[in-house]
Amino acid sequence: xxxxEKNIPATLIPGDGIGPEIVESVIEILDAVGAPxxxxxxxxxxxxxxxxxxxxxxxTIESIHRTGLALKGPLTTPVGGGFKSINVTLRQExxxxxxxxxxxxxxxxxxxxxxxxxxxxxxxxxYYAAMESYIPxxxxxxxxxxxxxxxxxxxCNRIVRFAxxxxxxxxxxxxxxxxxxxxxxxxxxxxxxxxRKVAKEYEGRVEVNExxxxxxxxxxxxxxxxxxxxxxxNLFGDILSDLTAGLVGGLGMAPGANIGEKAAVFEAVHGxxxxxxxxNLANPLALLMAAxxxxxxxxxxxxxxxxxxxxxxxxxxxxxxxxDLGGTAGTRELTAALKQKLV
Numbered sequence: 001x002x003x004x005e006k007n008i009p010a011t012l013i014p015g016d017g018i019g020p021e022i023v024e025s026v027i028e029i030l031d032a033v034g035a036p037x038x039x040x041x042x043x044x045x046x047x048x049x050x051x052x053x054x055x056x057x058x059x060t061i062e063s064i065h066r067t068g069l070a071l072k073g074p075l076t077t078p079v080g081g082g083f084k085s086i087n088v089t090l091r092q093e094x095x096x097x098x099x100x101x102x103x104x105x106x107x108x109x110x111x112x113x114x115x116x117x118x119x120x121x122x123x124x125x126x127y128y129a130a131m132e133s134y135i136p137x138x139x140x141x142x143x144x145x146x147x148x149x150x151x152x153x154x155x156c157n158r159i160v161r162f163a164x165x166x167x168x169x170x171x172x173x174x175x176x177x178x179x180x181x182x183x184x185x186x187x188x189x190x191x192x193x194x195x196r197k198v199a200k201e202y203e204g205r206v207e208v209n210e211x212x213x214x215x216x217x218x219x220x221x222x223x224x225x226x227x228x229x230x231x232x233x234n235l236f237g238d239i240l241s242d243l244t245a246g247l248v249g250g251l252g253m254a255p256g257a258n259i260g261e262k263a264a265v266f267e268a269v270h271g272x273x274x275x276x277x278x279x280n281l282a283n284p285l286a287l288l289m290a291a292x293x294x295x296x297x298x299x300x301x302x303x304x305x306x307x308x309x310x311x312x313x314x315x316x317x318x319x320x321x322x323x324d325l326g327g328t329a330g331t332r333e334l335t336a337a338l339k340q341k342l343v
Contacts, residue, residue: 007038008298011063011070016045017272018282019073025284025335026071026291029310032342033303035295040067044086045075045272056086061093069298070265071291074272087258090265091123096258097155098162099123100293101241101269105248106285106315107325112247117227119244120166121237122159123258125151126187128234151187151233156194162259163231164198167206174207175199178216178232178240191233217243245269252283252324255290257297264297266290280330283322285311288338310341 012027014020030037042060049055055078064070075086090096099121105114127149137143163175177195179188192210199208211219213236219226220240224247232240245254251270258265268286276282288307295304314320320337321327329337 006036008036008069009067010037010039010294011060011067011072012037012039012041013044013060013070013072013075014041014047015073015272016047016076017074017274017277019045019047019075019272021278021280021331022268022282022284022287023071023073025331026288028335029288029307029338029342030291032339033306035291035303036298036300037069037071037294044072046078049078055083056089064090064094064263064265068263069294070263071287071294072265072267073287074268074270076272076274088128091258094263094265095124095260096263096265097122097124097261098159098257098259099237099241100166100257100259101237101244101254102289102293103244103248103254106253106312107249107321108316110249112224115224115244115247117224117244118166118170118172118229119237119241120159120163120229120231121241122151122155122191122232122234124234125149125155126234126236128238149187149235151190153190153194156191156233157198160191160195160198160231163229164202164206167229168202172206172229174209174228175202176216176227176230177208177210178213178230178236179210180213180236182212188233195231213240216240220244220247241269249325252286252322253289255286255288255293257290257293259297264294266294266297280332281323282331283324284331284335285315285322306342307338310338313341314338 014023040063042063044056044060048057077086101119104116129149131148133146134142135144167175179192181189181192245251254269256267256269292304292307314337320329
């Protein structure tokens with residue numbers, strides 16, 4: 001058996017709401033191209049709460065530790081009950097320091113054509129470390145809310161290096177360092193300082209420029225074509241990655257990857273949409289594109305290219321699109337059309 005044919009253990013988390021049906025759609029399409037994954041199905045989210053009382057069971061965590069690879073559908077973190085965000089827990093448990101969000105135009109005729117950019121977000125530090133507290137004012141114990149974040153030199157260096165390495169491996173020409181060092185001189189100044197250091201190592205191979213985050217947000221909607229790879233800190237990356245998704249039609253077309261040194265988790269970044277669950281209405285493309293990123297991660301660019309070609313062919317012709325893309329097709333109809341292109 002060649003390396004290309006070898007089965008690769010991977011954890012599969014169907015998730016909540018529309019999760020199970022879009023996961024099944026994606027598995028059908030992966031099977032159609034002979035994807036090498038040997039799936040270990042596990043629970044998380046409300047499905048896990050119903051079955052075990054825990055939104056992220058130990059068995060699921062153990063599975064990802066074993067495989068180092070996971071594809072997950074959208075999850076619902078229970079409100080109340082002291083449950084921590086599942087996504088945050090996964091990032092911290094597995095050191096998934098890099099959040100990778102590619103954005104490219106698939107549906108023609110929108111406000112922005114030919115978008116092709118990638119946002120790299122630091123996933124563990126910044127303000128999302130959520131070091132929060134209250135300060136009493138008079139009789140109000142919650143009179144002032146405070147929040148502190150932190151950026152470490154090591155992590156700033158690592159995330160910028162990830163972005164430059166990604167650029168080199170994927171023939172990208174430019175990396176933009178996005179910061180707020182004009183105001184947060186220490187917190188994001190450290191990020192910018194390390195970013196400039198790393199950039200020097202790639203001089204002559206990858207161009208670098210810098211943008212203050214608010215100017216970057218404005219320029220993304222005025223002239224998004226100037227950007228190639230954007231790298232930034234946690235909070236800014238969260239906001240800008242949804243903005244970039246909006247350039248190409250919203251979160252229904254937004255895949256994501258959370259990558260660490262020992263594990264990687266691939267996901268659709270949209271929610272579980274319980275209002276349309278089980279109605280054959282959900283768009284599986286974000287999760288399918290995340291699965292494509294997973295194929296690329298394990299070195300199966302050949303299979304990813306075939307699926308990418310099928311997506312572009314089906315969606316560009318406009319014959320079969322789900323309702324969120326202006327069509328009338330259901331999940332099953334879109335899945336069938338994609339499979340037909342692949343066989």
